[in-house]
Amino acid sequence: MSAVIPIQLDQGCSDAPVLLERGQREVFCGLTGIIWLHRKMQDAFFLVVGSRTCAHLIQSAAGVMIFAEPRFATAILDERDLAGLADAQDELDRVVQRLLERRPDIRLLFLVGSCPSEVIKLDLSRAAGRLSERFMPQVRVLNYSGSGIETTFTQGEDACLAALVPVLPVSMQQHEPELLIVGALADVVEDQFARLFTAMGIQRFAFFPSRRSTALPAISPQTRFLLAQPFLADSARALEDRGARRVPAPFPLGAEGSAAWMQAAGAAMGLSERVEQAIAPARQRAELALAAHRALLAGKHVFFFPDSQLEVPLARFLARELGMQLSEVGTPYLHRQHLAEELAWLPAGTALSEGQDVDKQLDRCRALRPDIVVCGLGLANPLESEGFTTKWSIELVFTPIQGFEQAGDLAGLFTRPLTRRQLLAA
Amino acid sequence: MQLTLWTYEGPPHVGAMRIATAMREVHYVLHAPQGDTYADLLFTMIERRTERPPVTYTTFQARDLGSDTAQLFKDAARDAYERFKPQALLVGASCTAELIQDDPGGLTQALNLPVPVIPLELPAYQKKENWGAAETFYQLVRHLAVKPSEPRAKGDMPRCNILGPTALGFRHRDDVREIRQLLAQIGVAINVVAPLGASPQDLARLADADFNIVLYPEVAHQAAGWMARHLGQPATKTIPIGAGATREFIREVAALAGLDPDLAASEAHSHAPWYARSVDANYLTAKRVFVFGDASHAIAAACVAATELGFKVVGLGTYSREFARDVREAAALYGIEALISDDYLEVEAAISAAGPELVLGTQMERHIAKRLGLPCAVISAPVHVQDFPARYSPQMGFEGANVLFDTWVHPLMMGLEEHLIGMFRGDFEFHEDAAPSHLGGPAAAAAPPAALIDVPAPPAAWAPDAEKELRKIPFFVRGKARRNTEAYALSKSVPVITVETLYDAKAHFSR
Numbered sequence: 001m002s003a004v005i006p007i008q009l010d011q012g013c014s015d016a017p018v019l020l021e022r023g024q025r026e027v028f029c030g031l032t033g034i035i036w037l038h039r040k041m042q043d044a045f046f047l048v049v050g051s052r053t054c055a056h057l058i059q060s061a062a063g064v065m066i067f068a069e070p071r072f073a074t075a076i077l078d079e080r081d082l083a084g085l086a087d088a089q090d091e092l093d094r095v096v097q098r099l100l101e102r103r104p105d106i107r108l109l110f111l112v113g114s115c116p117s118e119v120i121k122l123d124l125s126r127a128a129g130r131l132s133e134r135f136m137p138q139v140r141v142l143n144y145s146g147s148g149i150e151t152t153f154t155q156g157e158d159a160c161l162a163a164l165v166p167v168l169p170v171s172m173q174q175h176e177p178e179l180l181i182v183g184a185l186a187d188v189v190e191d192q193f194a195r196l197f198t199a200m201g202i203q204r205f206a207f208f209p210s211r212r213s214t215a216l217p218a219i220s221p222q223t224r225f226l227l228a229q230p231f232l233a234d235s236a237r238a239l240e241d242r243g244a245r246r247v248p249a250p251f252p253l254g255a256e257g258s259a260a261w262m263q264a265a266g267a268a269m270g271l272s273e274r275v276e277q278a279i280a281p282a283r284q285r286a287e288l289a290l291a292a293h294r295a296l297l298a299g300k301h302v303f304f305f306p307d308s309q310l311e312v313p314l315a316r317f318l319a320r321e322l323g324m325q326l327s328e329v330g331t332p333y334l335h336r337q338h339l340a341e342e343l344a345w346l347p348a349g350t351a352l353s354e355g356q357d358v359d360k361q362l363d364r365c366r367a368l369r370p371d372i373v374v375c376g377l378g379l380a381n382p383l384e385s386e387g388f389t390t391k392w393s394i395e396l397v398f399t400p401i402q403g404f405e406q407a408g409d410l411a412g413l414f415t416r417p418l419t420r421r422q423l424l425a426a
Numbered sequence: 427m428q429l430t431l432w433t434y435e436g437p438p439h440v441g442a443m444r445i446a447t448a449m450r451e452v453h454y455v456l457h458a459p460q461g462d463t464y465a466d467l468l469f470t471m472i473e474r475r476t477e478r479p480p481v482t483y484t485t486f487q488a489r490d491l492g493s494d495t496a497q498l499f500k501d502a503a504r505d506a507y508e509r510f511k512p513q514a515l516l517v518g519a520s521c522t523a524e525l526i527q528d529d530p531g532g533l534t535q536a537l538n539l540p541v542p543v544i545p546l547e548l549p550a551y552q553k554k555e556n557w558g559a560a561e562t563f564y565q566l567v568r569h570l571a572v573k574p575s576e577p578r579a580k581g582d583m584p585r586c587n588i589l590g591p592t593a594l595g596f597r598h599r600d601d602v603r604e605i606r607q608l609l610a611q612i613g614v615a616i617n618v619v620a621p622l623g624a625s626p627q628d629l630a631r632l633a634d635a636d637f638n639i640v641l642y643p644e645v646a647h648q649a650a651g652w653m654a655r656h657l658g659q660p661a662t663k664t665i666p667i668g669a670g671a672t673r674e675f676i677r678e679v680a681a682l683a684g685l686d687p688d689l690a691a692s693e694a695h696s697h698a699p700w701y702a703r704s705v706d707a708n709y710l711t712a713k714r715v716f717v718f719g720d721a722s723h724a725i726a727a728a729c730v731a732a733t734e735l736g737f738k739v740v741g742l743g744t745y746s747r748e749f750a751r752d753v754r755e756a757a758a759l760y761g762i763e764a765l766i767s768d769d770y771l772e773v774e775a776a777i778s779a780a781g782p783e784l785v786l787g788t789q790m791e792r793h794i795a796k797r798l799g800l801p802c803a804v805i806s807a808p809v810h811v812q813d814f815p816a817r818y819s820p821q822m823g824f825e826g827a828n829v830l831f832d833t834w835v836h837p838l839m840m841g842l843e844e845h846l847i848g849m850f851r852g853d854f855e856f857h858e859d860a861a862p863s864h865l866g867g868p869a870a871a872a873a874p875p876a877a878l879i880d881v882p883a884p885p886a887a888w889a890p891d892a893e894k895e896l897r898k899i900p901f902f903v904r905g906k907a908r909r910n911t912e913a914y915a916l917s918k919s920v921p922v923i924t925v926e927t928l929y930d931a932k933a934h935f936s937r
Contacts, residue, residue: 023485024502025485026466027460029461030461051437051522051550051551052430052436052550052554053437053439055432056436057462057464059433060465060467073430073431074430075428076427076429077427077551078428078552079552082551091427092427098429119526147459148459148461148462149459149490359505359509377467377470377471378464378467379478381470381471381475381476
């Protein structure tokens with residue numbers, strides 16, 4: 001636990017009971033992660049091996065992006081592939097060959113497993129190994145699963161990064177610690193963090209995933225990694241398996257969260273005195289930006305449906321920095337260790353739920369009548385038509401929200417629907 | 427395996443959802459893994475529905491596979507029945523659940539629910555969305571329509587059913603309103619509109635109609651066939667898209683209803699035929715148009731383009747394999763080969779090769795056209811949110827014909843604008859590199875998708891003076907002139923294209 005984070009163990013939700021629910025889950029599968037991951041990794045291609053449903057899902061989620069010669073596609077399984085497995089491997093080779101001929105600029109190819117490919121036990125790791133041998137050194141081929149049976153929404157990024165960890169080069173660094181920031185961040189956020197780290201005096205830091213697969217960060221037992229996203233359980237474990245050590249911290253959402261995250265980074269690198277000085281101006285700007293939104297949001301009740309695992313850090317930010325009341329905080333998966341600092345910061349007695357039975361959760365939501373509901377696009381318009389104000393959650397994953405300069409924008413995502421409701425009623 | 431960047435149609439269970447969502451008092455229990463609920467947002471976002479689709483998913487996960495997914499399905503079906511109390515329950519499996527081979531139909535029968543349970547067999551690895559919609563509607567009709575024991579007593583007015591409109595259908599909402607009005611005008615009563623807005627009880631009385639109107643064969647063709655065989659109801663064949671087809675449709679309906687149609691009265695609001703005759707529309711003559719979409723809309727659009735707007739149809743195709751034969755027959759009318767494909771790269775190559783001046787297609791063609799710098803209008807699903815408009819905008823009937831005229835002509839340069847550009851070419855504001863005002867932004871000059879399409883090397887070099895002469899030809903026909911000249915040079919084995927060759931080619935092609 002970082003010494004600079006003031007945690008009082010008699011408060012918060014560290015030991016709070018969590019409502020565990022099983023039932024219909026209104027969530028995306030991990031394939032959706034491709035939509036933002038391919039924007040981040042500029043020379044990577046994501047080939048889903050799945051059904052027409054998978055292709056349709058990505059198309060629906062990607063909206064218009066799909067038309068700009070995207071770096072993702074689906075190899076749609078048909079009846080012939082289901083008939084015999086050996087045949088499916090040959091088919092996959094043929095599809096990959098055709099794809100790489102078409103896109104000679106690709107350096108990293110992910111074979112992404114889906115529900116159908118998992119259920120028929122199509123061995124994509126073997127395929128990736130075979131294809132890697134064939135196309136290296138031009139193209140490295142890796143695999144991970146983005147299937148709905150195994151991953152929920154942002155867990156697709158976790159699976160992808162975890163697949164990438166074993167191929168990270170070994171750092172020659174022997175003594176001094178080096179810092180690795182883990183989790184895809186918008187370029188603008190990454191650049192801001194890089195400037196702050198430099199100002200703090202951190203010499204060696206890198207971001208993972210990197211923008212190009214030819215410049216993957218190196219790791220060693222001297223590597224300290226700091227998670228920028230709360231949904232990276234498997235990636236963290238894979239990094240730990242290679243000797244790197246996680247720096248515990250809350251997540252960089254809001255002025256307070258970003259400051260604690262930066263302080264944790266500084267402490268892990270053995271710096272302390274320049275940290276405050278380096279982040280002070282940005283922190284002040286963030287607090288100033290938040291003040292305007294606090295007037296609108298303070299005292300309002302917010303209800304989170306599970307979606308991305310960002311719910312707990314977001315709820316913490318809304319409660320502590322904007323004075324909102326938490327009706328229920330739902331998350332698809334609660335990683336107690338990675339969220340320890342966040343849970344300690346949540347107001348005591350917050351209703352937490354993990355998993356989902358969507359109809360029952362809707363009943364609870366209707367009974368509580370929150371002022372704003374954070375939910376997916378499948379629920380948002382139906383709830384609006386029932387008179388609720390909603391904030392659709394997928395935008396929280398696609399918009400730059402981390403860091404000091406985005407704190408005001410993040411609060412703005414919640415004030416806008418409330419303001420709009422007022423404007424339209426007037 | 428088929429390499430797919432994107433797809434014109436979703437999987438068949440999305441077709442089933444379109445039927446369930448269109449109807450009232452129906453619930454669909456779908457055996458599907460976590461994540462398949464993405465399909466809900468097609469309805470809540472693209473169509474902006476105010477209610478969740480009436481679909482319960484089992485959303486099984488990996489840990490459920492080891493245990494009893496069949497029990498999961500039974501629980502989901504029972505809970506869904508208890509919560510929603512539908513008049514009929516649809517049950518089925520999505521692509522992944524098809525692989526694990528639980529039997530939704532059998533499992534639900536075992537629950538002894540007090541409502542009809544209709545199992546859907548939708549082969550996800552062979553069939554697609556429209557097939558799924560057609561099959562689901564057919565199964566609903568087959569299970570629920572009650573065959574009367576004795577012939578129906580004839581009422582005052584002939585009665586019909588309107589079949590085919592669904593949720594997520596391109597302009598289905600307004601087409602139904604337009605056709606309802608039309609039928610009221612000619613004196614035909616409507617028994618049931620289905621599936622859009624119908625309940626299982628409504629389907630039970632489908633037999634009370636004298637005949638059926640099939641608005642969308644992709645959805646209703648199979649059900650209408652069954653009703654013709656088992657309920658003795660004939661069905662219409664004409665799709666009333668365009669003023670001419672609407673007149674034909676009225677004649678067909680009147681014949682089935684035994685009425686004498688008053689064409690003149692029903693046609694009163696038809697502006698499109700006059701607009702097409704007005705002199706401003708002269709410049710539309712023989713505009714090259716490429717048409718792609720679902721079979722019905724593509725065939726209808728090609729007919730309107732050729733016979734009502736005086737365009738030249740240079741390409742016609744569909745992604746609906748089930749109706750490939752109809753499209754081939756239609757294409758033969760225009761002396762062209764139909765393109766039957768669901769691969770957008772093939773469509774893009776075909777559009778590029780045909781060199782049209784207007785593309786009529788789906789949202790995919792809209793993007794292809796944007797990339798090629800061509801004007802485009804949308805005539806068929808799949809479409810994006812802007813094609814579920816707030817305003818009244820049918821495709822069918824006489825108001826539909828008006829909508830088509832405006833929609834298709836708008837992306838083209840208006841006649842006067844085109845004339846001015848021809849007259850003042852080289853003028854500082856009307857020069858050839860200026861963007862057409864309707865496309866906005868800089869001229870889509872370069873950026874051809876060179877990587878996608880094999881463009882054969884030019885057969886002959888252009889002499890500098892010929893190149894200069896070519897640039898005097900208005901830019902919107904220059905591409906065609908260049909292609910024609912090069913083809914001519916190739917056929918005559920001319921090594922260098924001179925000014926002479928250019929005009930020889932012009933003379934050759936103008937014969």
